[in-house]
Amino acid sequence: MNGTRLQKPTCYFCNKVLENETEEGHLTTCGSVLEPCEFKCGAYCQRKMRDKHLKECTNRPQTQTLPRITKQHKNMQFEHVPIQNVQYQSAFQKNPIQNVPIQNFPVQNISPQNYYPTTSRIDSTPQKTISIDVLKLQTKLGSIEGQLIQTQKNLEALKLRQDKLSAMQTTINPQISSQLENLSYQNHNFVEWRKTMDSDVNNLKYDLVQSDRLKLDLNKKIKMLEDKLSLFNSLMPEINSFKENVMKEQIISNEVIREVKSKLEKLEDFHAHENAAIGGLWDDQRKRLEEIKGDVVGCSKNIEEQKLKYSTVVFDLRAITQIATENAEKVEIQEKELISIRKNLTQLKLDMEILEDTQISRFFTKPGHLIWKMNEFKMKMESAKSTDLVLRSPIFYTHEYGYKIRLIVYLNGIKKWKGRHMIACIHVLKGEYDLMLPWPCLIEGNVTIRDLYDYSDPRHTTKFISAKREHGDEVNDDPQESSTQYIFIPHTTLTKYNHIRDDTLFLEVKIGRYMKHQDETSL
Structure with missing residues (x-):
């Protein structure tokens, strides 16, 4: 598990595996990233194809110049027509940039006879030549005025067309910018989603590593306890032999004292007898x-x-008795420590079972529903009577993404119910979704002890239970008989109604309702 390597990220646009760079740094240089057109034509192209698109873009700016008014003297038709006969040619074609049709400018095609009089007219009078020149000038002036008027009309049409194009551009640019914002927002969401997924995977791996470490620590503690027990058992023969030696020495000392007393008594008797018998001598x-x-x-x-x-x-006896008393006190302390160690060991084993049941229940437990299998019920009841053992059920949720809860059971009861009732309550824990849930909360449900013998007409024992909490991981109040936060089940009920079979008991918890307190004001 510790040897598993994290999967390396890949680019969303070019599918390249990122070896020694981050996603943000790669996106700044990746040639497959989609970018909007600089000329705002509404198209998105890859970064490496940007230059090619700019050359082919329809909105590419060009130099807008008005076409010249070309004199077409070379194409003039030299015919004998009157001065008043004016022909019109197309001076401008369609504007290739903005596709604006421009009206035709009048251009005269004047025959050469009007400019160059024939030899038959050279001999005419000076008045006719003056009138012809005046007519020519008037015709040119009229054509120039017409061209000016038409040019003004064309300029006005160009201005109107430019205003329309600017209006269209103002309406199209917000759409393109909104699309760009949506695309960037989706890209940002994708990156954030990927980061959250990577963090969730890392958290799961970290939880598995922590569970393995916890198992190793528990095994080490169990081994240490076993070593202490073996050491204590090895010291017991030495202590017993020491006690026997002390007793033997006490017996020997008592015999010596008796002998001394007997000798003194004999000596006194002998001295008195001699004084009486040899008084005269x-x-x-x-x-x-x-x-x-x-x-x-x-x-x-x-x-x-x-x-x-x-x-x-x-003095030696007193020292020995003192050492014996000290050893006895140490033995008592060690016995108390042994009892506490056994209690902790039992609680650790139960916690291990609960941890394993919790890991299994993640895959099999439904939200708001828990069936708790309690194995080795007789042994757990004896442990509860001797060490006040507390049982905790696997963790489950009231509903999907709801409150995180578990059931706490005191098999031998507590306080005045100790030795007579089994007490259970709901413990609200700190959950992953508490920030989304209303607080304080009211959780209501039923706890059922299943009948394990009669399947056709089962006699289950069902109790109503509730929990009111201000926030998660809150300490429970003292149990009250009238409170619905604790359920009280007599020990006789467990054996009377066929709830225990093969040293196993099943507790079923169904959460029926979860809401805020009634005194809470909702927005």
């Missing part, structure tokens, strides 16, 4: 008396030595 027996006194002094010395030995023996 005191002088004769003085030497013997002195000898006896010497013997008495020696005996007294022996007695003092025996007293010293006795005091040392008593």
